Amino acid sequence: MTAETPKTHNLRVDGSRLWSTLMETARFGATPAGGLNRLTLSEEDRAVRDWFRDACEAAGLEVGTDALGTQFALRRGRDMSRKPIACGSHLDTQPTGGKFDGILGVLAGLEVMRSLNDAGIETEAPLLLVNWTNEEGSRFAPAMMASAAYAGAFTTEEILAKRDAKGVSVGEALDSIGYRGGEAVGAREIGAFVELHIEQGPILEAEGRTIGVVEGGQGIAWFDGTVTGFESHAGTTPMPRRRDAMLGLAEFALAVERVALAHAPTAVATMGEAEIVSPSRNVVPGQIRFTLDLRDPASPVLDAMESALADAAAEIAARRNLAIALTRIWRKEPVPFDPRLVAAVDGAAEGLGLSRRRMVSGAGHDACNLAGCMPAAMIFVPCKDGVSHNEAESATPTDCAAGADVLLHTLVALANATKA
Numbered sequence: 001m002t003a004e005t006p007k008t009h010n011l012r013v014d015g016s017r018l019w020s021t022l023m024e025t026a027r028f029g030a031t032p033a034g035g036l037n038r039l040t041l042s043e044e045d046r047a048v049r050d051w052f053r054d055a056c057e058a059a060g061l062e063v064g065t066d067a068l069g070t071q072f073a074l075r076r077g078r079d080m081s082r083k084p085i086a087c088g089s090h091l092d093t094q095p096t097g098g099k100f101d102g103i104l105g106v107l108a109g110l111e112v113m114r115s116l117n118d119a120g121i122e123t124e125a126p127l128l129l130v131n132w133t134n135e136e137g138s139r140f141a142p143a144m145m146a147s148a149a150y151a152g153a154f155t156t157e158e159i160l161a162k163r164d165a166k167g168v169s170v171g172e173a174l175d176s177i178g179y180r181g182g183e184a185v186g187a188r189e190i191g192a193f194v195e196l197h198i199e200q201g202p203i204l205e206a207e208g209r210t211i212g213v214v215e216g217g218q219g220i221a222w223f224d225g226t227v228t229g230f231e232s233h234a235g236t237t238p239m240p241r242r243r244d245a246m247l248g249l250a251e252f253a254l255a256v257e258r259v260a261l262a263h264a265p266t267a268v269a270t271m272g273e274a275e276i277v278s279p280s281r282n283v284v285p286g287q288i289r290f291t292l293d294l295r296d297p298a299s300p301v302l303d304a305m306e307s308a309l310a311d312a313a314a315e316i317a318a319r320r321n322l323a324i325a326l327t328r329i330w331r332k333e334p335v336p337f338d339p340r341l342v343a344a345v346d347g348a349a350e351g352l353g354l355s356r357r358r359m360v361s362g363a364g365h366d367a368c369n370l371a372g373c374m375p376a377a378m379i380f381v382p383c384k385d386g387v388s389h390n391e392a393e394s395a396t397p398t399d400c401a402a403g404a405d406v407l408l409h410t411l412v413a414l415a416n417a418t419k420a
Helices: 015-025 043-058 103-119 145-150 156-160 170-177 203-207 245-262 299-320 339-351 366-370 397-415
Strands: 062-065 071-075 085-089 127-131 192-198 211-217 219-228 268-270 274-276 287-296 323-332 356-361 376-381
Touching (some): 015 397, 043 127, 043 170, 085 397, 103 127, 103 192, 103 397, 145 366, 192 366, 219 299, 245 274, 245 287, 299 323, 339 356, 339 397, 356 376
Parallel strands (some): 085 127, 085 192
Antiparallel strands (some): 071 127, 219 287, 219 323, 274 287
């Protein structure tokens, strides 16, 4: 890569301006508890999109929107024949979300553009800032839908037809807030993508480190399951004669914990939903539906966990005279990030004198989708107590600015690298 000039080597973002921007946008969808409720394609989302568009245009960026509402803001480079080096994340939140999840990545990208403007620095390749539509997936499923469509996992038509719990389609929601853009999804070429994000976990804070150099995203396997027994009277059915679906589920839940711990420290497993099909206070439960989420950075570990849990389900079902069905509905293999981009992030953090560690992302991100069709990488900064998807989500101004500095120097290094 091209060595930095003294002018770029000493450059830092305006951390106070970045923090002010984070707090300014936090008024869109603000909750009484200090968090955000800014569901994708809502009126609150429209308001922050309008703000973002105006702020980008004020910074001299050329703003466009694609057919799924993803916003692109281009900063021109000296060589416009080169594909732009992109950064960004998302501005939508969970119903009880915080001020930083996704938002930091977008607004830090804006601060990078502003800081380069202030310093009068022009990069060789153009730079691109992206606000991806519906990363959270809390209103429309799947999560990360716009980046997935960009990467070719879905067609535009498939995404536009997705409906929320009230029956409103993505297409209808885009039209209602005026953000169905004219660009075809995937038509805008991107040379590489770097995403800054809060860690959403406790590791960086616990180790006293400022930067997570993310090497990839872990694999995920989702399952739907049922435990089927037999409904019977709670007062007249002797304990030894019961076929209690709840007890079967309880035992299987402990097996899930045991299997994940057997693959420590990287594996995690979660049963996030459970529903008695016909609940009644005085009836032994006859059937329960549940969900299962398995994650690990290695595909063989996911295979081993799935096999062990299938064996556990069979053993529990036979012993308790139940039926336990476990159906895998989705699997995403572990995603390795581009080694050159990971090295660029690591080099930027080292050059800035920031403490850092290599790590794998436990959550899904737009960068994980994009890694399949372009070089991609991520930068993590700490969040208080590892809390995210919660109104109590918090990060410090110093850490946010440090992450933005690493993003700035990574983008400049990539944009000024010798053209392949």
